[in-house]
Amino acid sequence: MLRFSLLSPSSSRARAGLLTTPHGQVPTPAFMPVGTQAAVKAVTPEDLRAAGATIVLSNTYHLYLRPGVKLIEQFGGLHRFMGWDGPILTDSGGFQVFSLGHMRKLTEEGATFRSHIDGSEHRLTPELAVAYQEALGSDIAMVLDHCPAYGESPEAIAEATERTHRWAERSLKAQRRGDQALFAIVQGGWSSDLRRESARRLAGMGFPGYAIGGVSVGEPKALAYRAVEDAEPHLPKEKPRYLMGVGSPEDLVQCIARGIDLFDCALPTRVARNGSLFTRQGRVSIRNAKHRDMDAPFDASCDCYACKTFSAAYLHHLFKSDEILYHRLGTIHNLRFILRLMEESRAAILGGTFDAFARAFLDGYKSTDEETRLEQKGKWAAAREARGLQEE
Numbered sequence: 001m002l003r004f005s006l007l008s009p010s011s012s013r014a015r016a017g018l019l020t021t022p023h024g025q026v027p028t029p030a031f032m033p034v035g036t037q038a039a040v041k042a043v044t045p046e047d048l049r050a051a052g053a054t055i056v057l058s059n060t061y062h063l064y065l066r067p068g069v070k071l072i073e074q075f076g077g078l079h080r081f082m083g084w085d086g087p088i089l090t091d092s093g094g095f096q097v098f099s100l101g102h103m104r105k106l107t108e109e110g111a112t113f114r115s116h117i118d119g120s121e122h123r124l125t126p127e128l129a130v131a132y133q134e135a136l137g138s139d140i141a142m143v144l145d146h147c148p149a150y151g152e153s154p155e156a157i158a159e160a161t162e163r164t165h166r167w168a169e170r171s172l173k174a175q176r177r178g179d180q181a182l183f184a185i186v187q188g189g190w191s192s193d194l195r196r197e198s199a200r201r202l203a204g205m206g207f208p209g210y211a212i213g214g215v216s217v218g219e220p221k222a223l224a225y226r227a228v229e230d231a232e233p234h235l236p237k238e239k240p241r242y243l244m245g246v247g248s249p250e251d252l253v254q255c256i257a258r259g260i261d262l263f264d265c266a267l268p269t270r271v272a273r274n275g276s277l278f279t280r281q282g283r284v285s286i287r288n289a290k291h292r293d294m295d296a297p298f299d300a301s302c303d304c305y306a307c308k309t310f311s312a313a314y315l316h317h318l319f320k321s322d323e324i325l326y327h328r329l330g331t332i333h334n335l336r337f338i339l340r341l342m343e344e345s346r347a348a349i350l351g352g353t354f355d356a357f358a359r360a361f362l363d364g365y366k367s368t369d370e371e372t373r374l375e376q377k378g379k380w381a382a383a384r385e386a387r388g389l390q391e392e
Contacts, residue, residue: 001022001178001179001181001208002019002020002021002139002140002181002208002209003019003020004017004018004019004020004208004209004238004239004240005017005018005020006237006238007350008349008350009352012349012354013232013257013258013259014029014256014257014259014345014349014354014355014358015028015029015256015259015261015349016028016029016346016349016350017240017261019055019087019240019261019262021055021087021139021140021181022087022139022179023079023085023086023087023088023139024054024085024086024087025054026054026055026087026262027054027343027346028240028261028262028346029252029256029260029261029262029263029342029345029346029349030054030055030261030262030263030342031053031247031252031262031263031264031265031338031339031341031342032053032055032056032057032089032262032263032264033048033053033056033057033264033268033269033335034056034057034059034264034265034266034269035056035057035058035059035082035084036058036059036062036266037058037059037062037063037066038058038063038072038078038081038082039082040056040269040331040335041269041273041327041331042269042273042324042327042328042330042331043269043328043331043332043335044083045082045083045084045085047305047328047331047332047335048084048335049086050305050332051304051332051335051336051339052335052336052339052340052342052343053086053335053339054086054087055086055087055088055089055139055262056084056086056087056088056089057088057089057090057091057264058078058082058088058089058090058091058136058138059090059091059093059096060090060091060092060093060129060132060133060136061091061093061094061096061097061124062093062096063078063090063132063136064093064122064132065115065116065117065122066117069132069135069136070135072135072136073135073136073137076137077135077136077137078090078136078137078138079137087139087140088138088139088140089138089139089140089141089142089242089262089264090133090136090138090140090141090142091142091244092129092133092141092142092143092144092145093124093129093132093144094111094124094129094142094144094145094146094147095147095213095245097111097113097124098111098146098147098149100113100114100116103116106146108163108166109125110123110124110125110126110128110144111123111124111125124144125144125170126143126144126167126168126170126171126174127170127171127174129142129143129144129171130143130144130171130174130175130176130182131174131176133180134175134176134177134180137180138180139179139180139181140180140181140182140183140209141180141181141182141183142182142183142185142211143167143168143171143182143183143184143185144167144171145164145167145168145185145187145213146159146160146161146163146164146167146187147160147187147213147214147217148160148161148187148189148214149217150217150218150219151218152189154189154191157187157188157189157190157191157194158191158194160187160189161187161188161189161194161197161198164185164187164198165198165201165202168184168185168202168205168207169205171184172205172207181208181209182207182208183207183208183209183210183211183242184202184205184207184209184210184211185202185210185211185212185213185244186198186199186202186210186211186212186213186214186231186235187213187214188214188227188230188231189214190219190223190226190227192226192230195227195230195231196230196231196234198231199230199231199232199233199234199235200234203234203235203236207239208239209239209240209241209242210235210236210239210240210241210242211241211242211243211244211262212227212228212231212232212241212242212243212244212260213244213245214227215227215228215243215244215245215246216244216245216246216265217245221251224246224251225254225255225258228243228255228258228259228260229258232258232259232260240261240262241259241260241261241262242260242261242262242263242264243255243260243262243263244264245264245265246263246264246265247263247264247265247266247267247268247338248265248267248367248368249278249337249338249341249361249365250362250365250367252338252341252342252345253341253345253358253361253362254358254362256345256349256354256358257354257355257358268331268334268335268337268338269331269334269335271283271334272327272330272331272333272334272335273327273330273331275287275319275330277298277299277330277333277334277337278333278334278337278338279299279337280301280361280364280365281364281365281366282365282366282367282368283368284298286298286312286315286316286319286326286330287316287319287320288316291312291313291315291316292313292316292317293313294311294312294313294316295311295313296311296312297310297311297312298311298312298315298333299333302333302336302337302340303336303340304332304333304335304336304337305329305332305336306329306330306332306333307333310329315329315330341361344357345357345358
């Protein structure tokens with residue numbers, strides 16, 4: 001079973017803890033690389049370990065459609081199937097289903113949807129979401145929730161939040177595996193009252209962990225931070241808190257400061273493949289002409305395989321030549337940057353210096369302009385839908 005112990009002073013909102021699962025321990029705060037289809041794009045399990053990953057996330061919707069939950073179960077579960085022996089969290093697939101728009105029909109029972117692959121019809125209910133994740137054998141499973149889109153009416157958000165609570169109760173009743181932890185998901189959109197009420201209601205149900213969902217769906221950052229601030233005080237302090245879909249460096253530091261323990265996001269791997277690499281000063285494009293003849297590591301302060309082994313000129317050449325090796329090396333760098341940021345945040349919390357650490361990091365890190373960020377996210381979402389919901 002899952003156990004969670006807090007190691008940091010209880011008076012601090014930034015927390016350091018230790019999450020113990022059947023497949024190993026996860027020091028928190030922790031970031032989960034996203035392996036949508038049982039693989040983190042471009043890297044191997046050995047690459048993930050070397051970069052400092054202790055837990056990964058996979059996607060129930062995609063695995064249900066291809067290769068199929070039954071096949072993975074025949075192989076002994078998701079850990080054996082993907083060659084990763086550490087902890088795995090699976091999401092319920094609800095976000096993917098609800099983002100299908102006209103391709104799905106929602107009722108109180110659940111959702112009927114058409115596959116983005118071949119148009120075949122399928123059904124997902126809270127009970128089936130639990131059953132599929134139990135068959136996959138992940139260490140942490142997520143309930144099926146109703147995630148409203150950004151810009152929904154207050155009435156629609158209230159309805160989605162209440163449905164999320166009813167589905168959470170059904171999910172608990174459906175649970176059969178004693179070695180898999182089931183996490184609830186706080187909803188409430190951009191209503192502080194609904195967020196607080198959702199956190200209180202779900203906390204009263206006694207889940208072993210809690211996520212905050214419905215953020216990173218196209219809203220300004222300030223609203224995402226507020227959603228965390230509204231929910232966090234009403235969640236049990238002795239249980240892990242997981243912020244879904246957030247992964248930019250500045251957001252991670254900001255939300256660790258607000259009491260979050262777990263994060264996931266495809267952003268670090270996706271932007272790496274597009275040529276954007278993280279540095280302490282912000283994102284830098286490997287396309288830049290200054291890297292063409294740079295006979296030095298891309299980031300001399302980075303201890304990742306790519307920076308320790310190759311020059312920036314070589315990475316620039318690989319990217320400009322559209323060589324697949326760049327995708328692996330760029331992904332390794334960005335994951336190591338994020339995972340090292342988690343390690344440094346944890347050390348600062350345990351050392352009582354997190355506030356100073358966070359200030360120094362945020363002062364030095366240049367975030368992507370908000371208007372540009374939202375525009376880029378909109379373009380990515382449209383391209384993602386056209387490709388068929390490829391999360392990464």
